Amino acid sequence: DIQMTQSPSSLSASVRHRVTITCRASQSISSHLNWYQQKPGKAPKLLIYAASSLQSGVPSRFSGSGSGTDFTLTISSLQPEDFATYYCQQTYSPPHSFGQGTRLEIE
Amino acid sequence: VQLVESGGGLVKPGGSLRLSCAASGFTFSSYTMNWVRQAPGKGLEWVSSISSDSGYIFYADSAKGRFTISRDNAENSLYLQMNSLRADDTAVYYCARGFDYDLLTDYYKALDYWGQGTQVTVSS
Helix, strand or coil: CEEEEEEECCCEECCCCCCEEEECCCCEEEECEECCCEECCCCCCEECCCCCCCCCCCCCCCEEEEEEEEEEEECCCCCCCHHHEEEEEEEECCCCCCCCCCCEECC | CCCEEEEEECCCCCEEEEEEEEECCCCCCCCEEEEEEEEECCCCCEEEEEECCCCEEEEEECCCCEEEEEEEEECEEEEEEECCHHHHEEEEEEEEEEEEECCCCCCEEEEEEECCCEEEECCC
């Protein structure tokens, strides 16, 4: 099974700052990597699919990059509504495992 | 698109529960469907998926042999039969639609719509 490891586990940042979250796969997954945002008490929301493609309706300040084993999610200018927990997920082969999550908090 | 889970509740260890997910607003029979769970204060855990025609079914190791995913395309419904439940199965269970994005070079899967979740608590 493929293991997904995110870093950091938590992160503090200020509004309008740029942040980057990383996700590493235990083996190559090509570009079969998705990013989700989850706010407390809510279902996750798809942000990025295929490593770098922005889901419809997601603000352009979100971007993804990477292939193989190393991936990043970047938020170019943090907005108040971006403070949430972010998860990566590989869909290269089942089980379609998630990373452990990165909690983004207001500094 | 709407996904509405039901069937959660409190069950004793060793007991069984059947979760349902009612789908509407899209052609249910054309999509792979998934179950994802989240234990209290923990991250997301993919549980199981079933292809549109039920021909391909996959489980996480934690679900193999105890959980059974199924669907009824005529009723636009997804199910998760959970047997031999343990305390560590306590979680919110989400159903999610799987979408295949065609980027010419390959098809890429993602979970594009999620239900609101149903709480399963396993406790004596």
